[in-house]
Amino acid sequence: MTIPIINTGDSSGLVACTHDYQVRCGNCRLNSLCLPLALESEDIEQLDSIIQRSKPLQKSNHLYREGDAFQSVFAVRSGTLKAYKTTDDGREQVTGFYFPGEIVGMDGISNNTHASSAKALETSALCEIPFTSLERLSTLMPSLQRHFFQLMSREITADQQLITLLSKNSADERVAALLLSISTRNSRRKLSATHFRLPMSRVDIGNYLGLTVETVSRVFSRMQKMDVLRVDNKEIEILDIEGLRGVAEIG
Amino acid sequence: MTIPIINTGDSSGLVACTHDYQVRCGNCRLNSLCLPLALESEDIEQLDSIIQRSKPLQKSNHLYREGDAFQSVFAVRSGTLKAYKTTDDGREQVTGFYFPGEIVGMDGISNNTHASSAKALETSALCEIPFTSLERLSTLMPSLQRHFFQLMSREITADQQLITLLSKNSADERVAALLLSISTRNSRRKLSATHFRLPMSRVDIGNYLGLTVETVSRVFSRMQKMDVLRVDNKEIEILDIEGLRGVAEIG
DNA sequence: GCACTACCTTGATATGAATCAAAGCTATAA
DNA sequence: TTATAGCTTTGATTCATATCAAGGTAGTGC
Numbered sequence: 001m002t003i004p005i006i007n008t009g010d011s012s013g014l015v016a017c018t019h020d021y022q023v024r025c026g027n028c029r030l031n032s033l034c035l036p037l038a039l040e041s042e043d044i045e046q047l048d049s050i051i052q053r054s055k056p057l058q059k060s061n062h063l064y065r066e067g068d069a070f071q072s073v074f075a076v077r078s079g080t081l082k083a084y085k086t087t088d089d090g091r092e093q094v095t096g097f098y099f100p101g102e103i104v105g106m107d108g109i110s111n112n113t114h115a116s117s118a119k120a121l122e123t124s125a126l127c128e129i130p131f132t133s134l135e136r137l138s139t140l141m142p143s144l145q146r147h148f149f150q151l152m153s154r155e156i157t158a159d160q161q162l163i164t165l166l167s168k169n170s171a172d173e174r175v176a177a178l179l180l181s182i183s184t185r186n187s188r189r190k191l192s193a194t195h196f197r198l199p200m201s202r203v204d205i206g207n208y209l210g211l212t213v214e215t216v217s218r219v220f221s222r223m224q225k226m227d228v229l230r231v232d233n234k235e236i237e238i239l240d241i242e243g244l245r246g247v248a249e250i251g
Numbered sequence: 252m253t254i255p256i257i258n259t260g261d262s263s264g265l266v267a268c269t270h271d272y273q274v275r276c277g278n279c280r281l282n283s284l285c286l287p288l289a290l291e292s293e294d295i296e297q298l299d300s301i302i303q304r305s306k307p308l309q310k311s312n313h314l315y316r317e318g319d320a321f322q323s324v325f326a327v328r329s330g331t332l333k334a335y336k337t338t339d340d341g342r343e344q345v346t347g348f349y350f351p352g353e354i355v356g357m358d359g360i361s362n363n364t365h366a367s368s369a370k371a372l373e374t375s376a377l378c379e380i381p382f383t384s385l386e387r388l389s390t391l392m393p394s395l396q397r398h399f400f401q402l403m404s405r406e407i408t409a410d411q412q413l414i415t416l417l418s419k420n421s422a423d424e425r426v427a428a429l430l431l432s433i434s435t436r437n438s439r440r441k442l443s444a445t446h447f448r449l450p451m452s453r454v455d456i457g458n459y460l461g462l463t464v465e466t467v468s469r470v471f472s473r474m475q476k477m478d479v480l481r482v483d484n485k486e487i488e489i490l491d492i493e494g495l496r497g498v499a500e501i502g
Numbered sequence: 503g504c505a506c507t508a509c510c511t512t513g514a515t516a517t518g519a520a521t522c523a524a525a526g527c528t529a530t531a532a
Numbered sequence: 533t534t535a536t537a538g539c540t541t542t543g544a545t546t547c548a549t550a551t552c553a554a555g556g557t558a559g560t561g562c
Contacts, residue, residue, distance in 0.1 A: 085415060089500060093415040107411065109404035116411065135397060139390045146386060152403040153360035159410035160358065160367065164336060164344040166417040167461030171519065202540065210418030215519060217541055233528075233540080249340060422549070453510060463550060468511050484510080484558075 023077065024048050033101030033188060034075045035129070035151070038143050047144065050133035056125045063104070063118040063126065070108030072128045076100050079124025080199035084207075085116045094208040096158070097121075097200060099185050103151055121199040166210045169249070174209040175219040176248035179229075183238060194238040223247070274328065275299050284352030284439060285326045286380070286402070289394050298395065301384035307376045314355070314369040314377065321359030323379045327351050330375025331450035334367045335458075345459040347409070348451060350436050357403055372450040417461045420500070425460040426470040427499035430480075434489060445489040474498070
């Protein structure tokens with residue numbers, strides 16, 4: 001199976017394109033973040049064989065919707081997704097952003113139904129991992145089982161971080177924490193920790209952090225005035241990362 | 252191994268005590284909520300054999316603390332626990348309450364370190380499930396593996412519910428949602444859905460819901476004035492469950 | 503039984519973020 | 533290029549909840 005040439009915010013230009021052309025877990029540069037971590041190379045090949053790589057998901061298209069039958073979890077190879085739930089009165093709640101190397105869709109396991117929707121914020125390439133195959137393989141490969149348990153547990157701790165943030169922190173602290181989280185995730189992927197483009201809108205940020213757009217915008221302005229950030233629309237430069245940590249009050 | 256006679260809010264009197272005296276998964280009345288669900292009876296016995304039942308945990312004692320090495324997850328057999336994290340500036344964030352039949356400690360899997368602390372809100376009996384044994388057994392019993400994946404996924408969706416609640420809902424809505432959640436969990440355990448004793452303090456409720464004690468107290472007073480609740484300290488009677496659902500705005 | 507402590511309630515005031523309002527900016531399509 | 537629709541910023545005002553303050557209540561141990 002071949003993958004059409006794509007060009008996303010994450011994979012810049014031709015090198016990445018040829019790279020994406022015939023991705024396998026064994027040569028994927030994200031494999032230290034994603035599932036294959038800690039697998040032997042023959043095991044990686046087995047995992048590789050169950051993974052389906054389909055054509056890229058275009059911006060603002062859905063990967064799945066709340067209520068859809070759960071079949072697979074997905075590893076993000078490039079691009080960004082947001083996960084969100086729709087409340088009974090029709091409002092949206094963004095529950096997470098997913099960057100390359102991260103796994104989306106694990107909340108569908110409990111009921112065999114996706115508990116949230118997932119939508120591409122930019123053109124994104126994904127590895128689909130059919131869950132029944134993953135389960136089968138996990139019984140054969142204890143280290144895969146363990147790794148998947150760990151990924152789910154990490155999702156739980158990430159959600160608990162967010163709960164604390166929403167429950168205890170001011171608008172400035174919340175925005176600072178999100179920027180630091182993106183910064184950390186970028187450096188794990190060997191990208192700049194201080195200079196990046198936000199893939200999501202201010203509305204999405206506010207929604208995720210329990211704030212209105214106006215408040216998010218004001219926080220950005222304030223931080224810019226404090227010379228902690230340089231903000232040019234979605235382009236962010238962290239000028240003073242220690243200052244930002246100070247604002248976030250997170251060790 | 253024998254279990255001392257205990258008397259908790261959940262197990263009322265002698266019947267429960269003799270019942271608890273020699274608990275096995277096969278005869279535990281919570282086994283439809285907990286791990287053994289969907290296991291064959293010989294499989295249940297195997298699971299039973301790895302579970303350790305120690306003496307009850309007294310009120311306000313810790314089951315584990317944030318940072319402790321992760322060894323086991325725990326099923327609550329009676330009593331109630333709260334899980335909480337301590338923020339860098341020393342404040343507490345309650346991340347969940349755990350009732351009989353529920354599993355606590357899954358957030359420790361990702362780092363082999365407990366990401367939160369767990370403390371008994373009243374004397375509680377627990378089943379300790381050593382995680383390496385659970386992993387080993389899971390590779391042999393696909394339905395156990397699946398069930399544990401589902402339990403973890405359920406923890407994720409529960410956290411996402413809370414995120415939405417904190418991010419979008421008013422004080423009244425949050426408190427109403429918590430009461431309805433406790434009510435639902437009670438009826439799963441064949442207890443009254445409308446009349447129960449809250450095991451946690453107002454401080455804990457407020458902390459969990461991102462509110463101050465004073466606000467929680469005011470919400471209770473307000474709901475009492477609206478004849479939705481009868482509140483007598485920790486004793487709660489839901490007088491109008493539809494009204495409460497109306498307040499919660501949850502379908 | 504009494505004292506102590508922790509917990510809970512209620513009132514008055516302050517404040518951070520929401521809401522309302524309007525204008526500027528960006529990107530996409532014709 | 534202009535039109536258009538969505539996104540972002542900034543300002544003025546409002547409001548829900550926090551904070552401050554004080555008194556009441558329940559449970560525990562001596």
